[in-house]
Amino acid sequence: xxxxxxxxxxxxxxxLAACTGPGERQRSAFxxxxxxxxxxxxxxxxxxxxxPVLALLQQANDAARDGKLHTAESQLERALRIEPRNAVLWHxxxxxxxxxxxxxxxxxxxxxxxxxxxxxxxxxxxxxxIIAHARHQKGDKKGALExxxxxxxxxxx
Amino acid sequence: MAGRxxxxxxxxxxxxxxxxxxKRESGPAVEKPWWKRRRxxxxxxxxxxxxxxIYLDFxxxxxxxxxxxxxxxQVYARPLELYPGQKLSARQFAQELELLGYRYAYxxxxxxxxxxxxxxxxxxxxxxxxxxxxxxxxxxEIAFENNLIESLKDGKxxxxxxxxxxxxxxxxGIYPAHHEDRILIKLDQAPELLTRALISVEDRxxxxxxxxxxxxxxRALVANVKGGSLQGGSTLTQQLVKNFFLSNERTLWRKAxxxxxxxxxxxxxxxxxxxxxxxxxxYLGQDKGRSIHGFGLASHFYFDKPVERLELAEVAALVAxxxxxxxxxxVRHTERLLQRRNLVLDLMAQQGVITLxxxxxxxxxxxxxxxxxxxxxxxxxxxxxxxxxxxxxxxEKDLTSEGLRIFTSLDPRIQSEVEASVSELVTRxxxxxxxxxxxxxxxxxxxxxxxxxxxxxxxxxxxYPGFNRVLDAKRPIGSLVKPAVYLTALQQHERYNLMxxxxxxxxxxxxxxxxxxxxxxxxxxxxxxxxxxEALVHSYNLATVRLGMELGFEPIAANIExxxxxxxxxxxxxxxxxxxxxxxxxxxxxxxxxxxxxFKTPLRAIREVLTVEGKPLQRYSxxxxxxxxxxxxxxxxxxxxxxMRSGTGRSVSRHFSDKRVLAGKTGTTDExxxxxxxxxxxxxxxxxxxxxxxxKPTGLxxxxxxxxxxxxxxxxxxxxxxxxxxGDQVENxxxxxxxxxxxNEDCKEVVFLAFLKGTAPKRYAECAxxxxxx
Numbered sequence: 001x002x003x004x005x006x007x008x009x010x011x012x013x014x015x016l017a018a019c020t021g022p023g024e025r026q027r028s029a030f031x032x033x034x035x036x037x038x039x040x041x042x043x044x045x046x047x048x049x050x051x052p053v054l055a056l057l058q059q060a061n062d063a064a065r066d067g068k069l070h071t072a073e074s075q076l077e078r079a080l081r082i083e084p085r086n087a088v089l090w091h092x093x094x095x096x097x098x099x100x101x102x103x104x105x106x107x108x109x110x111x112x113x114x115x116x117x118x119x120x121x122x123x124x125x126x127x128x129x130i131i132a133h134a135r136h137q138k139g140d141k142k143g144a145l146e147x148x149x150x151x152x153x154x155x156x157x
Numbered sequence: 158m159a160g161r162x163x164x165x166x167x168x169x170x171x172x173x174x175x176x177x178x179x180k181r182e183s184g185p186a187v188e189k190p191w192w193k194r195r196r197x198x199x200x201x202x203x204x205x206x207x208x209x210x211i212y213l214d215f216x217x218x219x220x221x222x223x224x225x226x227x228x229x230x231q232v233y234a235r236p237l238e239l240y241p242g243q244k245l246s247a248r249q250f251a252q253e254l255e256l257l258g259y260r261y262a263y264x265x266x267x268x269x270x271x272x273x274x275x276x277x278x279x280x281x282x283x284x285x286x287x288x289x290x291x292x293x294x295x296x297x298e299i300a301f302e303n304n305l306i307e308s309l310k311d312g313k314x315x316x317x318x319x320x321x322x323x324x325x326x327x328x329x330g331i332y333p334a335h336h337e338d339r340i341l342i343k344l345d346q347a348p349e350l351l352t353r354a355l356i357s358v359e360d361r362x363x364x365x366x367x368x369x370x371x372x373x374x375x376r377a378l379v380a381n382v383k384g385g386s387l388q389g390g391s392t393l394t395q396q397l398v399k400n401f402f403l404s405n406e407r408t409l410w411r412k413a414x415x416x417x418x419x420x421x422x423x424x425x426x427x428x429x430x431x432x433x434x435x436x437x438x439x440y441l442g443q444d445k446g447r448s449i450h451g452f453g454l455a456s457h458f459y460f461d462k463p464v465e466r467l468e469l470a471e472v473a474a475l476v477a478x479x480x481x482x483x484x485x486x487x488v489r490h491t492e493r494l495l496q497r498r499n500l501v502l503d504l505m506a507q508q509g510v511i512t513l514x515x516x517x518x519x520x521x522x523x524x525x526x527x528x529x530x531x532x533x534x535x536x537x538x539x540x541x542x543x544x545x546x547x548x549x550x551x552x553e554k555d556l557t558s559e560g561l562r563i564f565t566s567l568d569p570r571i572q573s574e575v576e577a578s579v580s581e582l583v584t585r586x587x588x589x590x591x592x593x594x595x596x597x598x599x600x601x602x603x604x605x606x607x608x609x610x611x612x613x614x615x616x617x618x619x620x621y622p623g624f625n626r627v628l629d630a631k632r633p634i635g636s637l638v639k640p641a642v643y644l645t646a647l648q649q650h651e652r653y654n655l656m657x658x659x660x661x662x663x664x665x666x667x668x669x670x671x672x673x674x675x676x677x678x679x680x681x682x683x684x685x686x687x688x689x690x691e692a693l694v695h696s697y698n699l700a701t702v703r704l705g706m707e708l709g710f711e712p713i714a715a716n717i718e719x720x721x722x723x724x725x726x727x728x729x730x731x732x733x734x735x736x737x738x739x740x741x742x743x744x745x746x747x748x749x750x751x752x753x754x755x756f757k758t759p760l761r762a763i764r765e766v767l768t769v770e771g772k773p774l775q776r777y778s779x780x781x782x783x784x785x786x787x788x789x790x791x792x793x794x795x796x797x798x799x800x801m802r803s804g805t806g807r808s809v810s811r812h813f814s815d816k817r818v819l820a821g822k823t824g825t826t827d828e829x830x831x832x833x834x835x836x837x838x839x840x841x842x843x844x845x846x847x848x849x850x851x852x853k854p855t856g857l858x859x860x861x862x863x864x865x866x867x868x869x870x871x872x873x874x875x876x877x878x879x880x881x882x883x884g885d886q887v888e889n890x891x892x893x894x895x896x897x898x899x900x901n902e903d904c905k906e907v908v909f910l911a912f913l914k915g916t917a918p919k920r921y922a923e924c925a926x927x928x929x930x931x
Binding site for chain 2 (some may be wrong): 050051052054055056059063070071073074075077078080081082084085093104105108109111112115116118119
């Protein structure tokens with residue numbers, strides 16, 4: 001499987017890079033600690049992720065690299081039809097929505113990812129971070145703080 | 158009057174001229190010579206003719222361009238994804254190939270061809286432009302085993318492939334709302350046999366004439382005199398003109414117009430363009446108020462297949478019908494059409510289009526016209542949903558003329574299973590209860606995970622494009638509302654859990670109309686104190702009403718709306734027992750939230766829209782919004798699972814050899830007027846309604862009616878067991894039914910129920926050894 005893993009990592013880095021574009025300015029109002037970012041970098045598809053889904057993630061990665069987010073979105077949805085209970089895929093969707101500035105939807109996807117995340121605390125923490133960000137942008141300071149507290153609690157566990 | 162006077166004066170003048178012939182040479186002529194005047198008149202006539210011709214030319218070009226380029230939106234089903242391990246049988250794959258019109262070939266080389274050796278397929282896919290890129294044509298080798306794709310390889314290199322995608326089956330078009338209907342085809346889509354048959358029968362000099370064929374006219378005249386003729390005098394171009402612009406009256410004026418317009422059409426357009434227009438325009442029959450135009454639609458209408466797949470005998474039959482689709486009606490005048498079809502075959506052989514042997518063998522075949530296939534789409538209910546969803550974003554004109562390509566979520570395999578089930582079971586139930594074919598149904602299957610509509614039937618005859626009961630039949634939902642009542646309770650973790658005792662005792666309340674309302678249980682009895690889960694599992698009305706009164710109508714109504722029901726719920730006590738009128742689609746939206754772990758996911762039929770050139774235009778992306786916390790939903794679903802194990806849904810177990818964990822709820826309304834079932838596994842959600850349009854009693858409960866169809870469909874779809882949400886916040890415990898305490902395998906009767914951690918009974922039952930739980 002030479003290449004797929006590298007591509008996947010690149011995909012996540014690119015998604016993050018995408019989020020640091022226009023998203024970064026919005027985020028700056030809401031501090032995310034360096035430790036959180038560290039956690040974010042480690043969200044990779046689980047070992048049981050199937051080959052067709054990995055192939056689609058690779059394509060989504062290529063599309064994201066070219067700035068074709070609608071194409072990446074379509075490919076992530078295809079992947080979700082194959083593995084609808086893959087929490088990491090829902091997480092990627094949430095990040096894509098974040099970058100598309102569709103914050104409400106990003107929070108919805110992150111919550112869905114959490115409902116399927118089982119015991120994956122890192123993933124849950126990252127999802128709560130997305131929810132915190134979305135809430136903050138919407139002006140829900142109290143909700144954002146609660147979500148951020150969840151992030152911290154999960155990272156401590 | 159003026160005309161008559163003038164004529165009179167002219168006569169007088171002429172008479173004068175002749176009577177004074179001797180004066181002709183003696184002075185200058187008063188009048189111009191007759192031949193000079195005629196030229197003058199001829200000049201005027203030529204001028205008028207020229208103006209008229211220019212006018213006709215304008216009309217022709219305008220209409221012809223307009224007609225040719227108005228492209229209806231094309232609607233596609235989901236593309237089939239192929240990957241090793243996918244749940245798909247060889248039989249199902251073969252059906253998909255048939256739907257896509259793949260041809261069998263000994264050694265497949267052309268796109269759209271395949272070969273098969275039992276569970277091994279070799280195929281060459283067709284290229285296709287998707288939203289996320291172009292899928293090139295590729296050679297694939299697929300092996301199936303145990304209803305799964307066992308291996309998927311590149312046919313040329315033999316290398317394994319992780320994922321491949323077939324082109325999506327076309328399921329219909331969006332046409333203007335007039336009475337003409339057609340499926341546009343391109344000239345290169347039409348089998349060569351068809352165009353050659355057409356030319357040899359209707360216009361054998363088509364390729365050489367300029368719109369009129371004098372030889373054919375003479376030939377037709379002679380044949381008419383002799384009596385009996387196969388070929389008329391009109392060229393294809395003239396016929397096209399007649400169909401396009403002219404009425405059916407047989408006057409000389411119309412004939413002259415037709416000839417002139419035919420010439421003009423030939424002047425402007427190529428033979429190929431004219432032939433293509435003819436293929437799409439020719440009138441080929443009537444289906445009640447709708448006329449069948451063009452070979453694209455006719456081949457679907459009469460033979461249930463795309464034009465590309467027509468056999469010789471079928472081609473000949475369609476060509477035979479051109480002369481008079483009513484006179485040669487395939488059902489009313491089968492013999493007449495057969496004779497003419499055979500005549501067409503003879504003529505084709507005579508002109509060397511086919512061999513004599515081919516003609517002979519085709520003549521042996523029956524007409525093969527199918528009956529009962531109505532509409533351009535085999536999926537009228539689903540297409541209606543697509544049309545409505547599109548109309549929110551597009552103008553009618555754009556949908557019917559811009560050639561948009563609409564990608565939908567319909568799964569033809571699931572749809573065909575649903576249709577088969579409905580067709581068999583509704584007919585049987587109708588007969589058993591002497592309902593004289595008045596029993597109607599609506600079925601909707603969605604994906605629990607993303608809210609995509611996978612299949613839809615809106616009438617007992619799935620192909621009938623009339624009243625769409627899934628979208629438009631609003632009926633009282635009966636007990637289908639109860640989960641929303643219990644969910645409202647279960648969201649209050651500190652107050653309710655599945656073992657909380659409810660009173661199932663008589664109650665009288667003031668209804669919305671001011672009258673006293675005294676609900677009863679279905680069996681008329683009362684059950685005293687019952688655990689909350691049991692009241693839902695057995696659908697006890699009295700316990701539900703009492704619980705609803707405790708909770709208040711407002712939070713319940715608000716919850717229903719939050720779950721996605723776009724309808725004002727009346728805050729009356731009878732609402733608690735389902736005096737709420739909803740369509741099956743609205744019910745599905747509500748149950749989608751239960752099935753997806755508390756997330757509202759708008760139901761959608763459309764995935765993407767592309768332009769006619771295949772450029773991305775619009776995506777209808779998945780949306781999820783958490784409307785109920787995962788824990789509360791998990792508790793509710795635990796009770797809904799018990800409905801299927803021991804409650805009103807228990808008969809479903811006979812459809813499965815293993816223990817399938819499913820969740821659902823029956824619904825029955827007063828006097829058995831409506832029979833409902835809504836239920837789900839981890840992959841599919843299904844809603845079934847049965848009733849009559851006149852709202853008459855059917856004799857069917859939710860269990861004896863809708864549930865039977867639901868179970869049959871889910872068996873066919875091999876629905877998968879539910880999987881839990883909510884991670885480790887919830888524990889599933891065996892509860893000893895007798896004591897209501899935590900039991901184990903030693904207890905006689907236990908029920909597995911979900912609890913938020915820390916809320917389960919604190920003690921073990923005697924049968925489980927007794928004592929405190931830690």
